[in-house]
Amino acid sequence: MAEPSGPRATFLQRLGAALIDGILLGIVAAILEAAINGTVGSLLALAVGIVYYGRLEGGASGQTLGKRALGIRVYDLASGGPIGTSRGILRYFARILSAIPCFLGYFWMLWDDEKQTWHDKIAGSVVVPVSAYPVANWPG
């Protein structure tokens, strides 16, 4: 079996973080869509998601609230360090591709050499444990 090039977050850590973020953003989206009817509410919820993932996963810490709770962070595979806001936003939209075939793109990390999901591959990122790659300050 090919080993990844460094320590990686486990499937369960990533699942836990995704559930926490999903619940948090789901609550925000529900409030926005209830308060502002129609397309505007949905667009606002989308904007919140873009800012949340783009800013936090692309920032210096690479951590959303869910990832912070689970002690993991997004990291640039090629150079190390943060992936930046623009790639954080790209990674957010790439999640859609990962989710389309019943979330197969998420499960891909279970057999991938670098433990990357499809959105990791598109953004050139990996998810690593904070124990191996400490965060200086959050959100950074």
Added chain:
Amino acid sequence: MLERRLALDLHELRGAGAAMLAAGAVLPLLPGHPGIACPLRRATGVPCPLCGMTTSVEATLRLHVHAALAANPAGAAAVLVALALLVVRPRRLHVPFAVLPAALAAMWLFELHRYSFL
């Protein structure tokens, strides 16, 4: 390509298997019996290879074998593999890479037939 093996981390697979078994056992007990909707089928009407897996895993865990196989035979297989990984705890598992696309293709053909696309 054919000789390449899947980079299977058995510790990871055990964790994922345990999560799948837990979800399959708990989801039917929750109010409204939530499922995992397939975004592809919801958007286009076309099923993906993994469609029916939640139903199949839940049915397998309740020993409703016919319902499990009718939804997606891979669900029953996934339960058996997860149980084997958790109980037998093999040290290594060598799976040729070609098994993955072949299994996904077979699952997709099954689902396309199930939803009358084939």
